[in-house]
Amino acid sequence: MPPHKPKSKRVTLLDVARKAGFSPSTVSIVLSEAPLSRYVAAQTKERIRKTAAALGYRPDVFARSLRSRRSNTVGVLVFDISDPFCVFILQGIEKTLHGTPYLPILMDAHNDQKRFAGYLDLLMERRVEGLIVVANWLFDEGELLSTVKAEKIPSVVVGRDTSEKELGSVIVDNEAGGYEVMKHLYELGHRRIAVIRGPDSLRDSQRRWAGMQRFAQESGLELDPRKVRTLPEVLDPTSGFQGGLQATEDLLRTRLKFTALAAFDDLTALGAMRALSAAGRSVPQDCSMVGFDDVPMAGFCTPGLTTIRQPMEEMGGTATKRMLDALAASETEVSPDLQLLPPTLVLRDSTAPVRGKDA
Amino acid sequence: MPPHKPKSKRVTLLDVARKAGFSPSTVSIVLSEAPLSRYVAAQTKERIRKTAAALGYRPDVFARSLRSRRSNTVGVLVFDISDPFCVFILQGIEKTLHGTPYLPILMDAHNDQKRFAGYLDLLMERRVEGLIVVANWLFDEGELLSTVKAEKIPSVVVGRDTSEKELGSVIVDNEAGGYEVMKHLYELGHRRIAVIRGPDSLRDSQRRWAGMQRFAQESGLELDPRKVRTLPEVLDPTSGFQGGLQATEDLLRTRLKFTALAAFDDLTALGAMRALSAAGRSVPQDCSMVGFDDVPMAGFCTPGLTTIRQPMEEMGGTATKRMLDALAASETEVSPDLQLLPPTLVLRDSTAPVRGKDA
DNA sequence: TCGTTGAGTGAGAAGGCTATCACAAAGACC
DNA sequence: GGTCTTTGTGATAGCCTTCTCACTCAACGA
Structure with missing residues (x-):
C-alpha cells in the first residue's frame, strides 16, 4: 500500500462537487436527475457525470432517504x-x-x-x-x-x-378455470366425473365449483353429488396431497364408477394419483385426471398432469x-x-x- | 378528524426527549441500548421508555443508518x-x-x-x-x-x-451421499446398477461419483462403464429432467440390463422415471430408482422417490x-x-x- | 485541600444528501 | 429602458440520529 491515509473514506457528493468545480446542489441535481436538471447546461452535466464516474462516486442511500423522505x-x-x-x-x-x-x-x-x-x-x-x-x-x-x-x-x-x-x-379467473376443466373432460367423452373440491370456506374453491356447475348445466352433464368430495379445512402445507389421497380412497370405497377426476389443485391431483395407483388403477387409462395451478411438479411427474394454468x-x-x-x-x-x-x-x-x- | 394540524409528522427522538424532560443524547442512549446506557439511572430509563411508547415513537432507520454507518x-x-x-x-x-x-x-x-x-x-x-x-x-x-x-x-x-x-x-457431503446411494441399492441386492452422473465440470457431480466408486471398491461391486451416462453441460432450468430422460432412453437402447438406476439428482430421476414408464418398465418392480436432494416433488410423485436428502x-x-x-x-x-x-x-x-x- | 474516580446527563457536531430559495445573466416584450 | 421570463448555478437549511466530549456532583484517598 502506498503511504496514503488509510482512511479510505467513501467519496461523497461534496468530493465530486469540489473536483468538478460546481456546487453540491448542482451536482445533486444532475446526478439524481431531478426535474431541475432540465435547466442545467449539457456540458455541465457531462462534466459532473464524468468526474463522478472517475471518482467512483456512489450516492449514500441513507442520507438520500433521510433527506428525501423516500x-x-x-x-x-x-x-x-x-x-x-x-x-x-x-x-x-x-x-x-x-x-x-x-x-x-x-x-x-x-x-x-x-x-x-x-x-x-x-x-x-x-x-x-x-x-x-x-x-x-x-x-x-x-x-x-x-x-x-x-x-x-x-x-x-x-x-x-x-x-x-x-x-x-x-x-x-377461477370460475373460468373450473368451466375449462369440465369442458375438457366432457369433450374427451367423460360423463362420470368425480370432483374433489377445495375447502368450503375458500372463495377460490367456490368459484371453481361454480364454473364446473355452469358447464354441467350448459351441456346437460350430470354431476353426481355422491362423487363430489370436499377437502377439509386444515392448514398445513401438505394437506392438499393428503386430502386428495384420502378423498380418492374414499371415492374408491364407494365403488361408484368414475372415468375422470377433477381435483381442486395440482397437489390434490398428485395425492389422488397416488391413491389410484395404490388401488391398481392407472392414469389416464382407467381414470383421467385434471389439476389446477400448473405448478412445476405437474410437468415432472409421470404421467404429466393435465391442468389449468394460472x-x-x-x-x-x-x-x-x-x-x-x-x-x-x-x-x-x-x-x-x-x-x-x-x-x-x-x-x-x-x-x-x-x-x-x-x- | 379533530382540528389538529393535519401535518401528522412522525414522532422523533427530539419529541420524546422534550416530553420526557431529558436531552436527546440520553434518550438515544437509552432507546438504542448503547453501552453507555449502563450509567443511566434505572428510573430515567423507565421514564424515557414509557414516554417513547406513549408517543408511539419509532426510530428513523435512515437517520440511524446514516449516523451509525450500519x-x-x-x-x-x-x-x-x-x-x-x-x-x-x-x-x-x-x-x-x-x-x-x-x-x-x-x-x-x-x-x-x-x-x-x-x-x-x-x-x-x-x-x-x-x-x-x-x-x-x-x-x-x-x-x-x-x-x-x-x-x-x-x-x-x-x-x-x-x-x-x-x-x-x-x-x-456429496461423497457420503454417493456412497449411501450405492450402499442402499447394494443392500437391496442390486448388482447391475446404471448411473446418470451430473455434468463433468461440476464438483458436486465429481464427489458423488467418487462416493459411489468408493462403495463399489469396498464392496467389490462392479460399475459397468457402459451403464454410466453423464448429463450435458447445459444450463437451463429443466435440463435435469430432460437430461435424465434422454440418458435413460439411451441406456435402454443399449439393451444392457440394469435393475437399478442412481440419478444425479431428483429431477434427473424424475426424467428417468418418465423414460422408463414410456418403455413400459415400472418403478420399482422392474427398476429401482434413487435421486438426490429430496426436493418436495420427490415426496409427491408416484411412486414416491427414494433419495438422499440434503x-x-x-x-x-x-x-x-x-x-x-x-x-x-x-x-x-x-x-x-x-x-x-x-x-x-x-x-x-x-x-x-x-x-x-x-x- | 487537592486531585481523582465514577455515575449520570447534556451540548454540539457531524453524517451525506436534497429542497428551497435566491441570484445572475440573457433574451423577449411592451 | 424597465419588466418579465427562461436558463443556469449557488447558499443555506435542514432530515433525525448517534457520537464525542465535556460537565456536574458526590465520594474518596492522600
Whole structure:
C-alpha cells in the first residue's frame, strides 16, 4: 500500500462537487436527475457525470432517504414461500420491479399470523412505499389484511380475492378455470366425473365449483353429488396431497364408477394419483385426471398432469404494475378492484378419451 | 378528524426527549441500548421508555443508518429462486436471521450472470453488512464469486464448493451421499446398477461419483462403464429432467440390463422415471430408482422417490450463523473453509429388493 | 485541600444528501 | 429602458440520529 491515509473514506457528493468545480446542489441535481436538471447546461452535466464516474462516486442511500423522505423500497410479504405457487408470482414481481427505482424487500410469514404481523411492522419501520401481499390458500389471514389496509400505503394482494376488504387484488379467473376443466373432460367423452373440491370456506374453491356447475348445466352433464368430495379445512402445507389421497380412497370405497377426476389443485391431483395407483388403477387409462395451478411438479411427474394454468408470473407483474401506478400518482392506495386473469388449459398425459363401454 | 394540524409528522427522538424532560443524547442512549446506557439511572430509563411508547415513537432507520454507518441488513443473492432446492435454504436463512437485528434483502439472479453482477452491485449500494450467496448447479458463476470476494464484507456461499476461491461455503457431503446411494441399492441386492452422473465440470457431480466408486471398491461391486451416462453441460432450468430422460432412453437402447438406476439428482430421476414408464418398465418392480436432494416433488410423485436428502434448511442456517459470527467479531470475511453437512437416506417407494433371476 | 474516580446527563457536531430559495445573466416584450 | 421570463448555478437549511466530549456532583484517598 502506498503511504496514503488509510482512511479510505467513501467519496461523497461534496468530493465530486469540489473536483468538478460546481456546487453540491448542482451536482445533486444532475446526478439524481431531478426535474431541475432540465435547466442545467449539457456540458455541465457531462462534466459532473464524468468526474463522478472517475471518482467512483456512489450516492449514500441513507442520507438520500433521510433527506428525501423516500425509501425506494416496496415490501413483498409472502404467506409461505415454500408454496411452489408463490415462486413464479415472485418472479413476476421481481421482473416488473427491475428497472424501476424500487427494491423489493421480501418477507416470508411461514403461514404464521404472528410472523406476518411482525414482518408487516418491520416493513413499515423500514418505510416501504408500497406493499404486495402474496397469498396462498393454506393461510387463514384473519384480520391481518385489515391491518395492511390500515397502513396508508398502496397495497395489493395477489392470489386471493380480497375485494370485500376493500383491498386491490389480482387472481386467476377461477370460475373460468373450473368451466375449462369440465369442458375438457366432457369433450374427451367423460360423463362420470368425480370432483374433489377445495375447502368450503375458500372463495377460490367456490368459484371453481361454480364454473364446473355452469358447464354441467350448459351441456346437460350430470354431476353426481355422491362423487363430489370436499377437502377439509386444515392448514398445513401438505394437506392438499393428503386430502386428495384420502378423498380418492374414499371415492374408491364407494365403488361408484368414475372415468375422470377433477381435483381442486395440482397437489390434490398428485395425492389422488397416488391413491389410484395404490388401488391398481392407472392414469389416464382407467381414470383421467385434471389439476389446477400448473405448478412445476405437474410437468415432472409421470404421467404429466393435465391442468389449468394460472398465469402466475403475469399475476405478480400485474399486481406490481398496479402498485407502481398508484405510487406514480402518489396515491395512498391501490383501487380496491378485483382483477381476474384468464387461465389456460395445459394438456399433458393424465387425460385421455374415455374408453371401454363408457365410450 | 379533530382540528389538529393535519401535518401528522412522525414522532422523533427530539419529541420524546422534550416530553420526557431529558436531552436527546440520553434518550438515544437509552432507546438504542448503547453501552453507555449502563450509567443511566434505572428510573430515567423507565421514564424515557414509557414516554417513547406513549408517543408511539419509532426510530428513523435512515437517520440511524446514516449516523451509525450500519445498515442492519444482509444481502441474500440467489442464483435461481425457482429451483426448489433453494427455497428451504432460504427458510433456514430467514429463521436464523429472525430475532437478530439483521434484515435480509433477497435478490434473484434468474440464472443470469449480468443480473447477478447487477444485484450484487445494488446490494453493496444498499450497504449490506454481510452476504449469503445461494448457489445451484445450473449456474455457471464464472468470475462472479471473485467479485463477491472482492467486496470487503463477510460472505458465505451455500450449495457450492467454493473453497478454491477462498470463500467460505456450506454444502452437503456429496461423497457420503454417493456412497449411501450405492450402499442402499447394494443392500437391496442390486448388482447391475446404471448411473446418470451430473455434468463433468461440476464438483458436486465429481464427489458423488467418487462416493459411489468408493462403495463399489469396498464392496467389490462392479460399475459397468457402459451403464454410466453423464448429463450435458447445459444450463437451463429443466435440463435435469430432460437430461435424465434422454440418458435413460439411451441406456435402454443399449439393451444392457440394469435393475437399478442412481440419478444425479431428483429431477434427473424424475426424467428417468418418465423414460422408463414410456418403455413400459415400472418403478420399482422392474427398476429401482434413487435421486438426490429430496426436493418436495420427490415426496409427491408416484411412486414416491427414494433419495438422499440434503439438509437444506440446516445448510442455510449454518451459513447464516457463520456470517453472523464474522459480523459479531467485526471481521471482514468469513473463514474460507468448506463445511460439509451429512446427508440422509430417505426411503420411499422407488426402490425395492431386486427380484427375478437377479435375486 | 487537592486531585481523582465514577455515575449520570447534556451540548454540539457531524453524517451525506436534497429542497428551497435566491441570484445572475440573457433574451423577449411592451 | 424597465419588466418579465427562461436558463443556469449557488447558499443555506435542514432530515433525525448517534457520537464525542465535556460537565456536574458526590465520594474518596492522600
